[in-house]
Amino acid sequence: MLLPPLLPDELLLGRLIRYLAISGDEVGAFCEKAFGSNRISLHPLLTAGIEHLSHAVGESPEELLNQQTLAPLFLFYLPGHASNLKKYLLANEGAKALRESQLPSYGHGGSVCLKWCQLCAKQDIQSYGMTYWHRAHQIPGVIACYKHQVLLGNIALEERKHRFDAGLPPLRNEVTRTALDIEYRVAKFSQQLTLVLMKAPPVIELSSVYRWRLADLGFITSGGRVRRQLLMRQFITWVGSYHSGPDTPLPNDIKDYRYLSELLNPKTSHHPFRHLLFASWLFSHPNEIFKQKQSEPNVALVKPSLIKTKAQQLENKCLKLLEENRSMAEVSRLTGKSRCYLKRIALQHGIKLNLKPRQLTSELKSKIVHLALSGMHRELISERCGIGIGSIEQVISSVSGLVDWRKKCHFESVRRRYRLEIQRYMLENHDAIRRDIKSDCNSAFFWLYLYDRHWLDSALPSPAKPIGHGEYVLNSD
Ligand SMILES: [Zn+2]
Numbered sequence: 001m002l003l004p005p006l007l008p009d010e011l012l013l014g015r016l017i018r019y020l021a022i023s024g025d026e027v028g029a030f031c032e033k034a035f036g037s038n039r040i041s042l043h044p045l046l047t048a049g050i051e052h053l054s055h056a057v058g059e060s061p062e063e064l065l066n067q068q069t070l071a072p073l074f075l076f077y078l079p080g081h082a083s084n085l086k087k088y089l090l091a092n093e094g095a096k097a098l099r100e101s102q103l104p105s106y107g108h109g110g111s112v113c114l115k116w117c118q119l120c121a122k123q124d125i126q127s128y129g130m131t132y133w134h135r136a137h138q139i140p141g142v143i144a145c146y147k148h149q150v151l152l153g154n155i156a157l158e159e160r161k162h163r164f165d166a167g168l169p170p171l172r173n174e175v176t177r178t179a180l181d182i183e184y185r186v187a188k189f190s191q192q193l194t195l196v197l198m199k200a201p202p203v204i205e206l207s208s209v210y211r212w213r214l215a216d217l218g219f220i221t222s223g224g225r226v227r228r229q230l231l232m233r234q235f236i237t238w239v240g241s242y243h244s245g246p247d248t249p250l251p252n253d254i255k256d257y258r259y260l261s262e263l264l265n266p267k268t269s270h271h272p273f274r275h276l277l278f279a280s281w282l283f284s285h286p287n288e289i290f291k292q293k294q295s296e297p298n299v300a301l302v303k304p305s306l307i308k309t310k311a312q313q314l315e316n317k318c319l320k321l322l323e324e325n326r327s328m329a330e331v332s333r334l335t336g337k338s339r340c341y342l343k344r345i346a347l348q349h350g351i352k353l354n355l356k357p358r359q360l361t362s363e364l365k366s367k368i369v370h371l372a373l374s375g376m377h378r379e380l381i382s383e384r385c386g387i388g389i390g391s392i393e394q395v396i397s398s399v400s401g402l403v404d405w406r407k408k409c410h411f412e413s414v415r416r417r418y419r420l421e422i423q424r425y426m427l428e429n430h431d432a433i434r435r436d437i438k439s440d441c442n443s444a445f446f447w448l449y450l451y452d453r454h455w456l457d458s459a460l461p462s463p464a465k466p467i468g469h470g471e472y473v474l475n476s477d
Contacts, residue, residue, distance in 0.1 A: 001033055003057045007124075007132050012068035013044045013114075014133030017164050027164055041094055042163045044114055045070040045138055046085075046101055048094035061090060070138060072197035073190075074101050077272045079203070103140075106249065106271040113247075114138065115152040116169035117145035118176045131169040136191035141248040141273025144179030146191040151177045151243070182242055186280045193276070193286040206275065207266040209289055213282045214264075226264065228257045235260060238281050249273055318342055322351050329386040360391060368395045372402055375409035415452055418444035422459060433464045 003019050010018075020030060028038040034056050035049040042048070047069050054061040065071050071089055075082040081100045088097035098104065114133055121131040137145065137152055144151055153172070157163055179187070214220050219231045236254050244250055249271045251259040262268050263278055283289055314335060321331045328339050335342075346353050360368075364385060371381045372395070382389045396402050421444040426432060437460060438445045448456040 001056050003059070006068065007128055009134045009136050010068065011044065011133040011135040011138055012047045012064060013042055013163055014135075014168075015068065016042070017166065017168065018130070018132055020164055021168060035092055037092065040092065043094060043098055044112060044133075044157065044163060045140070046074065046089060046094075046097050048089050048097045049092035051090045052092060065089060066198050068135065070135065070140075070194070073139065073194055073272055076197050077206075077275050078102060078269050080269060102269055103271075112157045113154045114157060114166050114169075115143075115154040117148055117150060117152050118172065118174065119148040119150055120145060121169050121171050125171065131171060133166075133169060136187075136194060139187075139190045139194065139273075139276070140271065141245065141276060142187045142190050143243055143245050143248065144183040144187040146184075146187040148176075149179050149184040151179050151183070154245070180240065180242065182238065182240055182280075186242075186277055189280040189283075189286060190276045193279075196286050196290070204290065205266055206289075207264045210264055210278070210282065213288075217282075226261065228261060231260060232257055235278070235281060239277065242277075247273065250277070315345060318345060319349055319351065322346050322353065327386055328353060329383060333383070360387075360395065365395055368392055369399055369402065372396050372399075372406060375406060375413065411451075414447065418447050419452070419455065419459070422448065422456075426459075426461070432461070434460050435464075 003015055004022060006015060016030075016034070019025075020027065023030075031038040031040055034053050036052045040049065050061045050065050050069075054064055065086070069089070071086065074085060078085065078101070081102065085097055085100040088094075088100055115137045116131070116133060117137060120134060120137075124131050136142075142152075153169075153174075155166055157166055211220065211226075214226065214231070219227050221227060232251075232254055236251060239250065242248070242250055259274065260278060263270060263274060279286070279289060314337070318331060318335050318337055318341075321334060322328075322342065322345075326334075328342055331337075331342055332339055343353065364387070368381055368385060371384065372392075376384075378389050378392050378396075381392050385392070396406065418441075421441050422437060425437060425441050429436065432440075445456070
């Protein structure tokens with residue numbers, strides 16, 4: 001049995017209908033041949049029995065499933081149900097596949113219809129001599145043609161009858177109604193997405209991708225919370241007066257926060273249209289969904305609960321250390337939190353703080369002086385002694401000659417460092433002349449030239465004589 005060649009974007013069920021129209025086969029006999037049973041009910045979006053059909057018509061089951069049904073869309077949006085759904089679609093388990101698609105549980109499984117565009121139908125007659133059912137028009141919730149920005153017509157399919165009774169899309173001489181911009185945009189986005197998914201369905205966590213995008217757009221606070229009122233207000237304004245159809249789950253009103261917040265929860269599954277509507281608003285092209293940099297850490301991406309847990313853990317650690325009667329400086333060092341933060345949480349939890357003496361005791365003063373004499377930096381002394389830099393400076397300036405001594409220490413330290421730099425350079429570069437040292441150890445050279453010229457002159461190689469063309473010759477003496 002050979003099916004008629006696949007037309008662009010043709011729906012599998014539509015192709016079977018076309019086969020029946022052309023061949024004139026009797027429906028029961030055809031079903032027996034194609035699906036191994038004449039008691040089957042074929043869903044237009046999720047046609048099951050693919051494995052048997054592929055044998056009967058000699059075509060690849062993957063191609064039938066991915067290119068001619070809307071399975072890729074459902075598999076993508078229902079990762080938790082994907083393997084079972086695919087299994088049932090390949091086997092002749094239409095009812096189970098429909099249950100696995102969750103459509104009945106969303107309240108949109110009962111009404112099954114086929115949609116078509118009048119303008120596409122006219123074009124198809126001109127190009128192929130007949131109308132046919134386009135797959136992209138059948139996407140749940142989509143009510144406009146992705147090519148023509150007109151509203152689609154639809155035919156309800158009766159459950160008890162064979163789906164083949166629908167026949168080919170009718171050509172009517174009706175005035176087509178223009179679709180709203182948003183309806184057109186969702187249709188276009190959805191069609192583009194099915195094309196992307198048809199090639200190689202990538203595995204991504206959508207809720208994370210949404211969060212990324214929302215963070216970029218400023219809908220996530222620094223604490224990782226979604227600004228849901230602002231988000232919903234803008235989203236509802238955008239959705240505007242999208243025409244509601246039998247398979248169009250739209251948000252109820254501006255306070256329907258769950259409509260979007262549930263999409264940000266990775267554990268729940270939702271009607272594909274909710275994703276399509278939201279994603280059409282967030283992204284201009286479906287490729288952007290897959291381009292989100294998921295590997296980079298981003299506070300907004302981390303689930304709020306996780307941030308909360310981490311913050312909570314750190315707070316508990318701080319409290320535990322403070323309760324152990326450790327000094328503020330020590331707790332601050334161990335946890336990286338500021339003294340101000342520690343004071344606040346200690347106060348909130350009624351913990352008595354082990355504050356270092358605010359007043360300078362003579363013992364502390366002599367410790368500061370001792371450390372200051374060793375030339376230690378003020379910040380380091382402040383940390384060691386657990387008091388502010390201001391107090392350290394106060395002590396240092398109160399001891400006669402200490403400031404000058406520290407200046408001298410600093411001077412000597414710099415001199416040692418620069419002398420060493422020049423010496424090392426000369427050891428590593430035996431042929432270096434003064435000009436090389438001057439350019440390669442610039443800071444050291446000029447500091448020593450200003451403050452230690454005598455040493456510099458004695459340490460540098462003898463001046464070389466220029467011999468022209470920027471070349472020098474070393475003095476032999
Ligand atoms: Zn069209």
